[in-house]
Amino acid sequence: MPQVDGRARPWRDHCQVANGVLWRLRTGAPWRDLPERYGPWQTICERFARWDADGTWARLLEHVRVCDDAVDRVEWTVSVDSTINRAHQHAAGARKKREADGDELEGPGHPQARQALGRSRGGLTTKVHLAVDGRGLPLSIVLTPGNVNDATAFRRVLEGIRVPRAATGRPRTTPDRILGDKAYSSRAILHLLRRRGIATTIPERRDQAANRRRRGALGGRPPAFNMAAYRDRNVVERCFARLERFRAIATRFDELADRYRAGVVLASLILWLREPAR
Structure with a gap:
């Protein structure tokens, strides 16, 4: 029996609509170009x-994470990284919000910044930050403008890791280990992870090592680094490659950051559902 909305009209079949959303996510085509077999494009766009x-x-997405965690399939050696995706020219058309006096918001709250768009030599870009488990499946997704440093967004990425328990107990928010590249080699990040009791495998930048040696005994000991564990960090790179098979993620066509992030969430859900049982 189809569900009925407030105007007593039956919903179009959810499966048909979801297939239309996935078709658009895979191809990156405009909503208006959706094949007729999925129904009216307005309905699919509105439902999405x-x-x-x-x-x-x-x-x-949270549900499949909970189910996997309940049977100990989630691997809590977490890798973090980011990728920069070009924004299509149509993605810059979000309406600008205005203050009560009619002046446009500027600075950090500039409309493009609020929609996770940053301008560089290559034009407008959006950066997708991920934390993935040991199998390369997303646990946390954060969007920023493309010109934002990885270390700046790390705290938000770490705070986004939250897997509720299937029965009782607090959600799990603490990985066993964090793997990251040199972009995350900062005192603030290392101190944050140490305070939370999370093991760290992040290589030291060359300038940091030189500064530490220059200071002699005052420079302290070099941070511990496990090369064998660091080799597993490639799972996050493979996750980006799998996500960017969806053309609407590899290139951003959505004006609103929330809509673009929803596409990343939906693609992540597909990756979780496709992961074979071990």
């Missing part, structure tokens, strides 16, 4: 936005 706004996509 509605399920993003009410958290449906996020709850589905």
Whole structure:
């Protein structure tokens, strides 16, 4: 029996609509170009936005994480990294919000910055920050403008790791180990991880090592680094490669950051569902 909305009209089949959303995510085509077999493009676009706004996509992704964690399939050696994706020229058309006096917001709250768009030599870009488990499946997703440093977004990425328990107990938010490249080699990050009791495998930057040696005994000991563990960091690179098979993620066409992030969440859900049992 189809669900009925407030105007007593039956919903178009959810499976048909979801297939239309996935087709658009895979191809990167405009909503208007959706094949007729999926139904009216307006319906599919509106349903995608509605399920993003009410958290449906996020709850589905959380559900599969919970199910995997309940049978100890989640591997808590977590790798972090980011990738920069070009934004199509149509992605810059989000309406600018204005203050009560009519002046446009500027600075950190500039409309482009609020929509996770940053301008560089290559044009407008969006940076996708991920934390993935040992199998390369996303645990945390953060968007920033493309010109934001990785270390700046690390705290938000770490705070985004949250897997509720299937029965009782607090959600798990603490990995066993964090693997990251030299972009995350900063005192603030190392201190944060040490305070939370998380083992760290992050190589020291060359300038940091030179400064430490220059200071002699005052420079302290070099941070511990496990090369064998660091080799497993490639899972996050493979995750980006799998996500960017979806053309609407490899190139950003969405004006709103929330819509683009919803696409990343949906693609991440597909990766979790496709992961074979071991």
